Amino acid sequence: MNRTSTVGAEARRRLLAEIPLTEHHRDLAGVPTAVLEGGSGPPMVLLHGIGQSALGWIGVIPDLASSWTLIVPDLPGQGASEVPGDVTLTAGRVVEWLAELVAATCAAPPVLVGHNLGGAVAARFAAEHGDRVAALVLVDAFGLGPFRPAPRFAVSMAAFQMRTTERTRDRMLGRCMVDFDGVRGDFGERWDGIADYALDRARTPGVRAAGRMLMKEFALRVIPPADLAAIPAPTALVWGRQDPEARLRYGEGAAARHGWPLHVIDDCGADPHLERPDALVAALRTALRAPHGRTRS
Numbered sequence: 001m002n003r004t005s006t007v008g009a010e011a012r013r014r015l016l017a018e019i020p021l022t023e024h025h026r027d028l029a030g031v032p033t034a035v036l037e038g039g040s041g042p043p044m045v046l047l048h049g050i051g052q053s054a055l056g057w058i059g060v061i062p063d064l065a066s067s068w069t070l071i072v073p074d075l076p077g078q079g080a081s082e083v084p085g086d087v088t089l090t091a092g093r094v095v096e097w098l099a100e101l102v103a104a105t106c107a108a109p110p111v112l113v114g115h116n117l118g119g120a121v122a123a124r125f126a127a128e129h130g131d132r133v134a135a136l137v138l139v140d141a142f143g144l145g146p147f148r149p150a151p152r153f154a155v156s157m158a159a160f161q162m163r164t165t166e167r168t169r170d171r172m173l174g175r176c177m178v179d180f181d182g183v184r185g186d187f188g189e190r191w192d193g194i195a196d197y198a199l200d201r202a203r204t205p206g207v208r209a210a211g212r213m214l215m216k217e218f219a220l221r222v223i224p225p226a227d228l229a230a231i232p233a234p235t236a237l238v239w240g241r242q243d244p245e246a247r248l249r250y251g252e253g254a255a256a257r258h259g260w261p262l263h264v265i266d267d268c269g270a271d272p273h274l275e276r277p278d279a280l281v282a283a284l285r286t287a288l289r290a291p292h293g294r295t296r297s
Contacts, residue, residue, distance in 0.1 A: 005200050005203075007196055008196065008200025008201065011193040011194075011196040011200065012055065012080065012193075012197050014190075015055045015058060015190065015193045015197065016036075018190060018193075019055070019058055019061055020038060020039075020061065021036040021037055021038035021039065021061060021065065021072065022036070022037055022038050023035070023036055024036075024037055026101070026104055026105075028097045028100040028101050028104070029076075029094075029097035029100050030084065030093070031076045031077075031082075031083055031087060031089075031093075031097055032082055033073055033074065033081045033101070034073065034074045034080035034081050035054070035071060035072065035073040035101070036054050036061075036070070036071075036072040036073075037069075037070065037072070037105060038065060038069070038070060039065030039068055040065070040067075040068075040069060041066075041067045041068045041069055042068055042069065042108060042110070042134070043068065043070075043071060043105070043106040043107065043109075043110035043111070044070055044071070044111040044112075044113060045070075045071045045072075045073075045098075045101070045102065045105075045112050045122075046064075046070060046071070046072045046113050046118075047075065047098075047112070047114040047115065047122050048072075048074070048078070048115055048116070049115045049116025049117050049118055049119075049140075049270075049271070050078075050116055050117040050211055050214060050215060050219070051211060052078070052116075052198065053074045053078055053079030053080070053198070053201065054072040054073055055193075055194060056198075056273060056274065057072055057273055058190060059187070059273055059277030060273050060280055060281050063277075063281045064281060064284070067285075068111065071101065071105045071106065073101055075094075075117070075121070075214070076089055076093070076094055076214075077206065077207060077209070077211065077213070077214065078201065078207060078211065082206065083206065089213050089214075090213075090217070091124070091217035094121055094217070094218075095121070095124055095125050095129075098121060098125045099125065099129060099132070102129075108134070109132050110133065110134060111133075111134055111135045111137065111288060112125065112126060112133050112135070112137070112233075113137045113139065114137075114138055114141060115140060115141070115271075116139070116141065116142055116246065116270065116271075117142050117214055117218050117219055118141075119141025119246075120141055120142040120218035120223065121218055122136060122141075123138060123141060123143055123144075123223055123231070124143070124218070124223065126231045126235070127223070127227040127231050130232040131232070133233040135233055135234045135236075135288055136231060136233045136234070137235070137236050137237075137238060137284060137287055137288070138235070138238070138251075138254075139238045139272060139273070139280070140238070140243050140245070140246045140251075140270055140271075141237070141246060141251075142218055142219040142245075143221070143222060144228075144250045144253070145222060145246075145247070145253060145254075146222060146250075147215075147219045147220050147245075148247070149245045149247075150175075150245075150247075152175055152244070153172070153244035156171050156172040156174075156175045159171065160172045164199065164202050164203050166195075169198070169199055173195075175244060176244065176245070176269050176270045176271060177269040177270070177271065177275050178267050178268060178269050178275065179267070179275070183274055187274075194274075225257060228254065229257075235258070236260055236261045236263065236288075237251045237254060237255055237260050237261065237262045237263065238265065238272065238284065239251040239262065239263070239264050239265065240264075240265050240268035240270060240272050240275065241264050241265065241266050241267070241268060242267070242268060243268075243269055243270045244269060244270060245270045248264065261287060263286060263287055265280065265283060
């Protein structure tokens with residue numbers, strides 16, 4: 001069982017108070033799952049990246065909730081979605097988990113938005129259950145090409161894994177973003193909650209173990225192009241131009257192969273929802289308005 005420290009629990013409580021959604025707890029594919037739900041309109045599911053949680057979408061949720069009914073879970077083994085000891089976390093179980101989430105929360109096929117590792121999960125799900133997805137948006141998604149992060153980011157990521165401290169966390173985030181200090185300033189006090197909760201989770205053995213499995217299954221394994229080509233739902237890509245984790249060239253390659261619109265956000269690294277939330281919301285709205293075709297902005 002993953003145990004949240006007092007600091008982590010308080011950080012989560014503070015962030016939840018800032019988010020205009022209600023937290024629910026659902027058992028999905030044997031995984032007790034924390035899910036934020038609310039808003040108005042057709043359903044949209046937001047899947048976060050590795051080492052993050054549903055709380056990381058705090059910068060975009062208020063704008064999106066005015067147009068969509070949002071379903072924002074913590075991925076299995078991440079955030080507050082603890083994986084019981086008798087449950088084996090596999091790629092198949094994660095796809096089953098998402099199928100059960102959609103069935104339990106969505107009255108109609110949702111728009112499925114996946115960031116980073118969540119993008120790979122979303123793409124795998126759409127390839128297997130295309131009739132259950134209204135549209136797919138992949139944000140700096142893993143799985144579209146080999147996981148070959150920029151060397152300086154890879155070094156900082158390894159240092160954070162070996163010594164999980166505030167200093168190594170901030171150094172890694174500094175490599176991950178174009179303007180880390182600017183992001184901290186824009187979020188103000190909310191940033192401390194985001195950073196403290198992420199650090200608490202990264203120090204938790206169960207979360208670390210689940211993260212290694214998720215990376216092995218969804219980041220280190222490239223999704224076969226034939227599977228991506230079989231996705232029937234309208235699909236679009238959103239990418240931070242300076243992403244050091246999932247490099248822009250993989251988004252460009254997928255756009256060229258499959259005719260998916262690609263929306264590139266300038267002055268942005270790996271996490272548009274944190275670094276350029278307004279630009280991400282604008283890109284999502286543009287992508288979901290545009291007809292499915294071979295375009296790029």
